[in-house]
Amino acid sequence: xxxxxxxxxxxxxxxxxxxxxxxxxxxxxxxxxxxxxxxxxxxxxxxxxxxxxxxxxxxxxxxxxxxxxxxxxxxxxxxxxxxxxxxxxxxxxxxxxxxxxxxxxxxxxxxxxxxxxxxxxxxxxxxxxxxxxxxxxxxxxxxxxxxxxxxxxxxxxxxxxxxxxxxxxxxxxxxxxxxxxxxxxxxxxxxxxxxxxxxxxxxxxxxxxxxxxxxxxxxxxxxxxxxxxxxxxxxxxxxxxxxxxxxxxxxxxxxxxxxxxxxxxxxxxxxxxxxxxxxxxxxxxxxxxxxxxxxxxxxxxxxxxxxxxxxxxxxxxxxxxxxxxxxxxxxxxxxxxxxxxxxxxxxxxxxxxxxxxxxxxxxxxxxxxxxxxxxxxxxxxxxxxxxxxxxxxxxxxxxxxxxxxxxxxxxxxxxxxxxxxxxxxxxxxxxxxxxxxxxxxxxxxxxxxxxxxxxxxxxxxxxxxxxxxxxxxxxxxxxxxxxxxxxxxxxxxxxxxxxxxxxxxxxxxxxxxxxxxxxxxxxxxxxxxxxxxxxx
Amino acid sequence: xxxxxxxxxxxxxxxxxxxxxxxxxxxxxxxxxxxxxxxxxxxxxxxxxxxxxxxxxxxxxxxxxxxxxxxxxxxxxxxxxxxxxxxxxxxxxxxxxxxxxxxxxxxxxxxxxxxxxxxxxxxxxxxxxxxxxxxxxxxxxxxxxxxxxxxxxxxxxxxxxxxxxxxxxxxxxxxxxxxxxxxxxxxxxx
Numbered sequence: 256x257x258x259x260x261x262x263x264x265x266x267x268x269x270x271x272x273x274x275x276x277x278x279x280x281x282x283x284x285x286x287x288x289x290x291x292x293x294x295x296x297x298x299x300x301x302x303x304x305x306x307x308x309x310x311x312x313x314x315x316x317x318x319x320x321x322x323x324x325x326x327x328x329x330x331x332x333x334x335x336x337x338x339x340x341x342x343x344x345x346x347x348x349x350x351x352x353x354x355x356x357x358x359x360x361x362x363x364x365x366x367x368x369x370x371x372x373x374x375x376x377x378x379x380x381x382x383x384x385x386x387x388x389x390x391x392x393x394x395x396x397x398x399x400x401x402x403x404x405x406x407x408x409x410x411x412x413x414x415x416x417x418x419x420x421x422x423x424x425x426x427x428x429x430x431x432x433x434x435x436x437x438x439x440x441x442x443x444x445x446x447x448x449x450x451x452x453x454x455x456x457x458x459x460x461x462x463x464x465x466x467x468x469x470x471x472x473x474x475x476x477x478x479x480x481x482x483x484x485x486x487x488x489x490x491x492x493x494x495x496x497x498x499x500x501x502x503x504x505x506x507x508x509x510x511x512x513x514x515x516x517x518x519x520x521x522x523x524x525x526x527x528x529x530x531x532x533x534x535x536x537x538x539x540x541x542x543x544x545x546x547x548x549x550x551x552x553x554x555x556x557x558x559x560x561x562x563x564x565x566x567x568x569x570x571x572x573x574x575x576x577x578x579x580x581x582x583x584x585x586x587x588x589x590x591x592x593x594x595x596x597x598x599x600x601x602x603x604x605x606x607x608x609x610x611x612x613x614x615x616x617x618x619x620x621x622x623x624x625x626x627x628x629x630x631x632x633x634x635x636x637x638x639x640x641x642x643x644x645x646x647x648x649x650x651x652x653x654x655x656x657x658x659x660x661x662x663x664x665x666x667x668x669x670x671x672x673x674x675x676x677x678x679x680x681x682x683x684x685x686x687x688x689x690x691x692x693x694x695x696x697x698x699x700x701x702x703x704x705x706x707x708x709x710x711x712x713x714x715x716x717x718x719x720x721x722x723x724x725x726x727x728x729x730x731x732x733x734x735x736x737x738x739x740x741x742x743x744x745x746x747x748x749x750x751x752x753x754x755x756x757x758x759x760x761x762x763x764x765x766x767x768x769x770x771x772x773x774x775x776x777x778x779x780x781x782x783x784x785x786x787x788x789x790x791x
Numbered sequence: 792x793x794x795x796x797x798x799x800x801x802x803x804x805x806x807x808x809x810x811x812x813x814x815x816x817x818x819x820x821x822x823x824x825x826x827x828x829x830x831x832x833x834x835x836x837x838x839x840x841x842x843x844x845x846x847x848x849x850x851x852x853x854x855x856x857x858x859x860x861x862x863x864x865x866x867x868x869x870x871x872x873x874x875x876x877x878x879x880x881x882x883x884x885x886x887x888x889x890x891x892x893x894x895x896x897x898x899x900x901x902x903x904x905x906x907x908x909x910x911x912x913x914x915x916x917x918x919x920x921x922x923x924x925x926x927x928x929x930x931x932x933x934x935x936x937x938x939x940x941x942x943x944x945x946x947x948x949x950x951x952x953x954x955x956x957x958x959x960x961x962x963x964x965x966x967x968x969x970x971x972x973x974x975x976x977x978x979x980x981x
Contacts, residue, residue, distance in 0.1 A: 329862070395866055402873045409880055413887075421888045425818060425897055428884065432825050432877055433813065439832045439870060446863065447839035495900050554906055 262311035263318040265304055266333045269343060269386045272301045277379035284372040291358055294375040298351045298382065305347055305386075309340040313763060316770060317780035319392055319455075327781050328456040332392035336777055337767030338589055339389045342518055345593045346389070349510050349600050350382050352746045356604055357503035359738025373410060381407035381507070388515045392781055393453040394442050397519060401438070401483065405431050408512060411504045412496065419499045427496035434482035434489075441475035448472065455781035458526050458774060473528045477520065477537075484516025486574055487544035490567040494551065497566075498559035502607025505559065509566050510600030514592055517573045521588065524577055525771040537578035538668050545571030545679040552686045558606050558616040561690070565642065565683055566599055572679075575672055576657045584660025586768035590761060591653035594641075594753050598650065601638040601746040608634070608743060609694060611734050614706030618690050622699035623709055630740060632695050637747050639691065643684035649753035652761075654680060708734075798838050805831035816896050818885045822878065829874035836863045836870065 276297025283290045312318065317336035321327060335343075357374070384404025391397040409431075413424035446452055448468055449460040461469060478489070485493040493513070497505050524533075548568025555561040573595070576588030606616055612628055613621045625632040641648035654676065661673045693702070699709035753760065770776045805827050812824030840863030845853055847861035889895060 395869070399869065399873075406873075406876055406880070409877075413884060416887050416891075418891050421884055421891065422898055422900070424884055425821075425888065428877070428881060429813070429821055429825070433828075435873075436825075436828050436832055440835060442866070443832065443836040443839045443863075446836070446866075452862075452866075495903065498902075556906070557902060560902060560906075 262307045263320050263335055266308060266320050266335055266390055267322060269301055269305055269308070269347075269390060270383050272297050272304070273379040273383035273386065277376040277383070280379060281373075281376040284376075287361075287372075290372070290375050291361075294379055295351070295354060295358070297379060298347060298354060301382070301386070302344070302347045302351055305340065305343040308335050309337075309344045311335075312337050312340040313766070317776045319781045328451050328453045331396050332453065332455075332781050333390040333396075334392040334455075334777065334781060335390065336770060336780070337763055338521070338771060339518075341589065341593060341763060341767065342389045342514070343386055345596050346385050346511050346514070347382065348749065349596055349746065350378075350385075350507060352742050352749070353503050353507045353510075353600060353604065354378060355742040355745075356506070356607070356739050357501075359736045359742060360501075360503065360607070374414060377407045377410040378507075380404075381411065381511075385511050385515055389518060392455065394445065394457070395452045397454075398435070398438055398442060401515070401519075402435060404512065404515065405435065408508060412500045412508070414501060414504065423496040423499040426492055430482065430492040434479050437475060437482070438479035441472060441479055444475070445472050453781065454522065454526055455778040458778050461527055469528070470532070473523070473533060476523050476527070477533065480516045480519040480523065481540075482516075483513065484520055484574075485513050485567045485570055486540055487547055487567075487571070488540075490544065490548065490570070493567055494560055494563040497563045498557065502603065502610065506600045506603035506607070509562065509603050510596045513566065513570055514596050517570065517577075517592055520574070521577055521585075521771070524580075525585070526774060526777060529772075529774065531580050534578045534580050535668065537574055538672055541571045541574035541578055542672050542675045543571075544568065544574060545675050549679045549682040549686065553682060553689075556617055556619050558609065558618050558690055558694070559603070561618075561686060562599070562602055562606060565686060568679060568683070569595055569599070569642070572654065572657055572676060575676060576660060579657075579660040579664050579669065581660050581663055582765070582768045582772050583663060584657055585771060586761065586764040587653055587656025587660060589764040589767055590649075590656060590753075590757075593760070594649040594653050594750070597746060597750045597753065598638045598641045601634075601743060601750055602642065604739075604743040604746060605631070605635045605638065608735055608739060611739075612708075613694065614708045618693045619703045620705055621694035621709065622697045622702040622705055623695075625695040627709065628735060630744075631735065634740070634743050634747055635695065636691070638750055639687040641750055643687055644680045645684070647754060649750065649757065652754065652757050656761075794838055798834055802831050802834040802838065805834065818881075818888060818895050818897060822881050822885060825881065826874070826878060829870070829878075833867045833870055833874075836867050839863055 276293055279297075280290045280293050283293060312335050317334060319327075319332050319334045322331040322333065325331070357378075361374075381404050384400050384402070384407055386400075387403055388397055388400030391400050409424065409428050412427055413420045442452060445457065445461075448464050449457060451457055451460060461472070482489045482492075497508055500508065545568050548564050548566075548571065552561045552564035552568060555564060572591055573588050576584040576591065579585075608631055609621065609624065610616045612631060613624060615621065637648075641650045644650040644654045658673055658676060661669045661676070699705045702709070809824045809827030809829075809831055812820045812827065815821060815824070840860040842859075844857050844859035847858045885895065892898075
């Protein structure tokens with residue numbers, strides 16, 4: 256009893272632990288091993304704490320904690336409900352795996368110091384920002400969470416300061432700043448209209464203001480979050496900036512950052528602006544996001560760029576579930592967000608491994624990878640099929656839920672979306688199958704200007720000479736460091752476990768969708784607490 | 792709620808000129824645009840706080856309505872700090888861009904240009920099935936036969952080039968491994 260009651264009281268630690276860890280890691284920047292241990296330790300403890308919070312939220316529903324003891328509508332409140340707890344656990348688990356992968360890469364490349372010493376602190380700050388955004392109980396704290404994670408992401412994206420990264424970084428920073436400004440303007444206007452920024456308080460007060468004003472505020476928030484979530488007309492920046500960053504950075508960005516935008520959209524739609532006023536436009540946007548994204552993916556030769564396009568394309572599924580507006584579809588969206596964080600991140604990690612093994616991520620220049628490294632082939636195949644939504648995997652389960660929500664709605668627009676979702680799924684399969692056929696299945700000799708690294712081993716396989724076997728084996732373990740392969744494998748397994756534990760997970764998703772549609776548990780968790788204390 | 796007209800006009804000018812500068816390609820101007828827009832938002836939040844009043848320090852004899860709303864000011868303070876950090880980072884990035892490339896303008900993404908310049912996706916051309924592994928007889932369809940005629944030559948040339956590269960690489964790596972072996976031996980000897 257005591258334990259479940261107090262889990263929420265430690266919620267601030269989900270933000271503070273990574274920040275303290277970052278400070279410590281920054282102090283220890285000359286001691287690589289110590290820095291690594293601090294970073295990994297901070298994330299492990301945070302993950303344990305968040306798992307506890309998830310269990311607590313699952314049993315007791317939404318709970319809130321007031322920072323500094325200020326009465327709710329005025330002070331900063333952190334809210335944990337099923338959805339935010341699930342997002343916290345998934346995001347931190349993914350961050351931890353990617354961190355291990357990055358550690359493996361750092362150890363293999365032997366970059367002992369230099370600008371890379373800023374990687375660990377910046378990474379922890381990123382995690383803190385993501386946690387803060389998920390926990391935020393008021394709009395301004397959500398803005399601060401966004402800014403924390405964005406500022407850390409600016410540093411991570413331009414790590415090393417090469418020409419390509421600076422170029423990509425400028426686009427990314429400017430677009431992010433503009434969307435943040437838009438969000439801040441929306442917050443200012445909401446404050447002018449209602450006199451509060453607390454989301455639970457707003458849920459009641461926004462309904463009382465003029466519908467026209469409501470619409471303006473609603474659209475402004477959606478546009479601001481739409482940029483961060485990379486929803487179609489606002490997604491142009493993502494494939495431009497993500498692929499240039501180092502593999503682990505791209506992986507964690509792809510997994511987490513856009514999902515924070517999606518999370519904010521879901522909160523806005525369910526808590527602040529319930530009802531279906533904007534569901535029509537959202538559906539059109541979802542359809543366009545899916546189709547434009549996947550068509551862009553098909554045009555790419557570079558695997559990382561292709562993945563960036565599938566990323567924006569699959570954001571469309573989440574917007575689809577949100578726009579459908581039923582509890583069934585919302586539950587599927589919650590599940591799909593968790594699935595997509597894990598799968599997209601593992602594919603980007605695999606892209607990093609492919610780059611190490613084959614010398615490039617341009618699939619026109621790759622070949623023979625299935626023969627050279629069967630482990631890598633398996634690591635690619637599972638999340639790729641998962642992304643395309645092939646039956647036993649979680650991508651299929653999530654999409655099935657979304658489609659059911661669409662069928663239940665039954666409007667012509669919903670049917671169009673259903674068709675669009677199916678086509679997107681098929682085209683995703685085509686895109687990943689092309690990568691499979693070229694990079695893994697065909698022989699390296701058939702590739703355009705293949706890297707010599709591929710040819711030497713392919714040659715060795717064709718005429719098995721004992722002399723060559725030595726260097727190849729040695730090369731393989733050096734090219735694919737164990738830590739990197741194992742951490743990627745762990746993430747792929749996590750993706751598979753979403754299928755295995757689909758039952759309880761869907762229960763959780765259903766429960767959280769119900770609570771979000773009802774709204775009262777969230778509002779009571781924040782505002783109800785004060786009535787006992789002193790009254791409004 | 793009444794709004795201060797001066798504040799409103801200044802805000803409008805800041806936003807308008809800020810957005811105009813943001814649309815430029817020169818990075819320094821973009822930065823100036825971000826600074827102006829950031830300050831415009833700060834004024835907007837200030838205006839959102841309502842009319843001015845006493846400093847929000849509690850005194851028993853001042854009625855609650857006479858105080859200024861302290862919350863927007865706290866928000867502005869946070870926003871100023873964030874804009875400051877972003878400005879500093881952008882300045883560093885612009886300087887870096889200047890050091891590397893001697894230019895203050897945003898360039899196009901090379902890969903993006905390449906993909907855009909490519910003609911529509913072509914299955915015949917893009918899915919390169921090697922002749923010897925193809926399940927279809929070469930003269931199965933006439934269109935394919937014409938195209939594939941060049942293939943054996945091309946793939947032979949490619950293979951020759953590949954072997955040459957592979958040989959170079961093998962040599963390099965065997966030298967390297969010989970080197971490391973020596974190292975190991977030395978270390979053992981020590």
